[in-house]
Amino acid sequence: MYFKIALNNVKKSFKDYTIYFLTLTFAVCIFYSFNSIGSQSVMADMNAGQTEYVKTMERLISVISVGVSVILGGLIIYATKFLISKRKKEFGIYMVLGMGKRKMSKILFFETLFIGIISLIAGLLLGMLFAQILSIFTAKLFAIQMTKYSFVISTSAILKTILYFGIMYLLVMIFNVIIVSRYKLIDLICADRKNERVKIRNTYIAATMLILSLAILGYAYYLVNLAGLDFYDTRFKASIVLGIVGTAFFFYGIASVMFLLLQRNKSLYLNGLNIFSIRQISSKFNTNFISMTIICLMLFVTIGTLSTGLGVKNSLEGTLKNQTPFDASFQAVDDNNKKVSIMDALKQLDYNLEGNAEYVIFEQYQYNMSTKNLLDEYATTNEDKQIINLKVFEKTNMIKLSEYNDIRKLKGKPSVNLQYNEIIVSSNYEPLKGILKSFVEKEKTINIADKEYKIKDGEIETEALTTSPTSDNIFNLIVPDDLVKGLEVSDETINLNFVGDNREESKKELTAILSNFAFDNNSAYKNLNFIIHGCTREMAYDMSRGLSAMILFIAIYMGIVFLLSSAAVLAIQQLSQCNDSLERYRSLRKIGATRSMINRSIFKQVSIFFILPLALSIVHSYVGIKVVNQYLVALGAGNKLEPIIITALMMVVVYGGYLYATYVSYRNITDSEYN
Structure with missing residues (x-):
């Protein structure tokens, strides 16, 4: 039964x-x-x-x-x-x-x-x-x-x-x-x-809370711009807390303040059913300001994850062609991350290069000069300062001119010449681009071992030195060969292009070796005293696409779930309050309100209830995306317009669909009272 x-x-x-x-x-x-x-x-x-x-x-x-x-x-x-x-x-x-x-x-x-x-x-x-x-x-x-x-x-x-x-x-x-x-x-x-009680808050308290919310949110935006995406920075944590508090205060005060302002505009307030609609909207916001805060934050997460997820994909894949000039590049290091001879490592792996590849082995030397001190004056923003505070900038890397020319020859490019007092500044690290531009515009020379060396042509060389899925050339000085004498070799790298009849087999064999090391599947090499770091051109593309796919899928997954949840909660809230307010709609009919007038009032209520949290979440997202965008440049490119447009279309389809479905359901409930 x-x-x-x-x-x-x-x-x-x-x-x-x-x-x-x-x-x-x-x-x-x-x-x-x-x-x-x-x-x-x-x-x-x-x-x-x-x-x-x-x-x-x-x-x-x-x-x-x-x-x-x-x-x-x-x-x-x-x-x-x-x-x-x-x-x-x-x-x-x-x-x-x-x-x-x-x-x-x-x-x-x-x-x-x-x-x-x-x-x-x-x-x-x-x-x-x-x-x-x-x-x-x-x-x-x-x-x-x-x-x-x-x-x-x-x-x-x-x-x-x-x-x-x-x-x-x-x-x-x-x-x-x-x-x-x-x-x-x-x-x-x-x-x-x-009947649901119409709640109108004390106007002075509400106005104070609204003004306070704007001040809190403004300060939260300021802090997150200073801290960036440093999750351990107290300013970043404070910006999150203040953002939540400011959002809650905003929804606490906005309805009553808007109610007061609209009430003073008699031509608008007394037009049609606006008295009823404005009071309904104000009451709903006053009753549900906590849930509106949560929905706004969920929409912020939705917009942020979707747009930045798509942006990361574009950034990772945007510079792959320029970052992969060779068929393969790799290094060998021991357990202490010290360089190991590449030829010795390949011999232990029984991998033969001769006749199967054209290759160049080059070394990087560490000079005891702080790149941070060199560039500190030109790091004008907080993000710039965070970049040059990285450990890699504690010393300066150098490459011999002869080996640099060997790299260019393998690329099919002509050699470059340096005068005895010239050097080349080389970097393709996007976050450093602005700092280096300012540096070379003002500084024409660099002091090395108490001698001034001119920066060749007053420009930064931005070519890739190896094949890598991301920027590999953070900051290097290309110097005359005799300048590196006595310096410690920090890294030894090989660049190669496959040649000969067995090129595909050689590529396949090297790919298997590098993949075993890359994915910690090197059980076959467990007795070796070194590890290989590097990739083929195809592996670089796979790494970039694999990372971007992971980020994109997780962003879409979480974004859609948060979007569905926030839209559904808003819809259910509206329909629940519609049932609580049925007596009011009966009263409107009794005093002569037509069905079309009531439907217009319903549409206004539903639209504002959906649009206001979305509007504030868009403001939050603008600030958040701007901060994230400063870090996306490290991957190759910033967040462009395309991801934002795609996110906006998804929001229009899903969120707009829920808005319309809620309006239709709300209208049907009130229309049933006519029957």
Whole structure:
């Protein structure tokens, strides 16, 4: 009997469940598709290095999924609370007819079970389709030509999704029992007669809080710009705390202040149903300022993760061509990170270069001169100072002119000549670009061993010295050969280009060696007293694409979940308050308000409720993205317009879709009063 009642209730109230059901379906879809990425058909076309990156990404997504399930569990409980509160009168009738609270809990149990099973099945089916799109997207990220395509269903991802959502629904069912056990008959029967109290805060207190919030947020923005992304900096931590407090104060004060300002504008305030709409909006913000704060911060995380995730991808891949001039580059170091002879290392690995590659071995020498002191005067911003305080700038690296010319010859470029008193300043490290530009514009010489050396042509040489997925040439001085005599050799690097009939086999063999060291899979070399650091050109591309794919997938995963959750909470809040305000809409009809006037009022309320937290989150995001962008340049390029446009489109589609769906549902609830 209870099973049948629950089934009929779900059918009868399906309109009320629509947003709830769709949110759960999308959540299951996203959860399954991202957790199934390691099982998709694209894996068959990946090389060993690419497979390692996807496996790492899958492990990270699995860990993040625990946090995602907590967020979605909270969303489900919040939504369930709304759905139960909407049906208080129905439960009151059940109690009047003699039904006990335990039996009412059984009905709720079956209703939750039905909704859960329907959304789980629908979400898994949709997720299986979306996972195929992700598979193609992954192939594009890694620049893989898929030789064959097959529709793959991940059993492990299905079981994980069922397990996680099963636990969530079990908690929801327990929550339902607790809620029902606290009901009192008088509250249930009179539920529709209870009208939400309109709360208007003290205007002076609200105005003070609003002004204070703007000051706090301004100071938080200032601190985060000073600290950058240094998570250990107290200024960064303070900016986070102040940002949260300032956001809460903003939503505490904004409604009452705006209410006062609009109330003074009689032509606007007394026009149509604006009196009613403004009071409704003000009351809702005053009642829900904490939840509005949380939603605003969730939207901030959404915009930030999506736009910076896409920006990191562009930055990592933007300079790969210039960063990979050779077929391969690598070094050999011992356990103390001291250089080991490359030729000796290759001999122990039984790898023969002769006849299979043209190569150049060059050394870097450490000169006991602080690059930090050299450039400190030109590091004008806090970010510049953080850069030159890195350990790498404690001394200065030098390269012999003869070996530098050997590197250029391997690239197919002509040699360069230096006068006895000339040097070349070489760097392709993007964060140092502005500092070095200022330096060479003012300084024409560098003092080395009490002798002034002119900077050749007064310019910075920005070419890559090795093949690497990121900037490899942070700061080097190209000097006459005799200037490095007696200096300590810090690094020895080999650059090579494969030649001859066996070039592909040689490349494959070297790739296997470098991959074993790169992915800690060097069990075959466990008795060696050295480690190889380096990569082939293909490995550099795979590293860059692998890292960008991981960042992008995690950003999209978290961004979508936060976006769905914040939009769904806003929708559920609006629909819950609509039910609490039904008596007011009845009163409006009695005094002659038309349906179109009421619908316009509803649209204004829903729009402002959705737009205001989004607007503040965009301001937060602008500051956050600007700070992150200063660090993206270290990867090759800043965050450009394209990621922001893509993020904006996603926000319009998903967030705008929820806004419209909420308006339609809100309108349908009030329209039902006409029937």
